[in-house]
Amino acid sequence: MKLSYLWRGLPGHPIHPPLTDATIGAYTASMITAVASVIGVAHVTAAHAWWLTLVVGLIITALTALTGFVDWLSIEWRSPLWWTATWHMSSMLTATVFFLIAALVGHDGYTHGAVDAGPFVLTLLGFAFLTLGGWLGGAVVFVHGMRVLSLVDEPPDRAAAPVPHPEKEEAEA
Numbered sequence: 382m383k384l385s386y387l388w389r390g391l392p393g394h395p396i397h398p399p400l401t402d403a404t405i406g407a408y409t410a411s412m413i414t415a416v417a418s419v420i421g422v423a424h425v426t427a428a429h430a431w432w433l434t435l436v437v438g439l440i441i442t443a444l445t446a447l448t449g450f451v452d453w454l455s456i457e458w459r460s461p462l463w464w465t466a467t468w469h470m471s472s473m474l475t476a477t478v479f480f481l482i483a484a485l486v487g488h489d490g491y492t493h494g495a496v497d498a499g500p501f502v503l504t505l506l507g508f509a510f511l512t513l514g515g516w517l518g519g520a521v522v523f524v525h526g527m528r529v530l531s532l533v534d535e536p537p538d539r540a541a542a543p544v545p546h547p548e549k550e551e552a553e554a
């Protein structure tokens with residue numbers, strides 16, 4: 382066992398991807414409830430949900446970005462994979478800045494049960510960069526194959542077990 386498993390996860394079970402699901406889920410809920418409030422569907426309730434899910438997303442982002450950053454440090458500097466991962470990082474950090482400003486300037490609207498025009502546009506911009514970053518994150522994994530073991534014939538119990546796969550460990554990016 383390696384100490385780095387604590388912050389990188391096990392081979393075949395990295396920590397960053399499941400955290401990204403929670404982060405993207407929170408921001409997606411935020412975008413949907415912002416639109417719902419602006420078009421008048423459950424106007425006040427949706428505005429509350431928009432701001433709260435935005436804050437939840439920002440909190441989870443701290444862990445998501447940290448685990449992604451740790452994996453990013455392991456990539457060979459200026460390799461094609463590094464460039465794709467670096468564009469992914471830039472897009473996600475840009476999205477985070479938009480969401481953070483939306484939460485800060487949108488707090489007044491939240492207390493009055495409304496999503497104001499400025500924070501609404503910032504939420505939509507954040508979501509656009511989140512989508513682009515998700516696409517690039519997918520390229521890092523599914524095109525470059527980062528942290529993928531691809532053990533097609535691994536028995537299901539062994540594949541699902543929370544144990545490292547020593548036979549591929551060293552080959553992993």
Ligand code: HEM
Nearest residue numbers: 395397398401404446449450452453470473515518519521
């Ligand atoms: C809001 C923050 C972030 C989100 C939502 C996010 C999302 C994603 C997604 C969707 C993937 C593809 C994996 C999958 O499909 O499950 C991915 C992979 C990856 N991301 Fe991020 N990411 C974020 C921040 C970062 C940051 C800041 C970095 C680097 C500094 C980074 C580095 C990576 C790396 C290296 C991978 C390859 C897979 C791995 O190492 O686990 N990510 N990310």
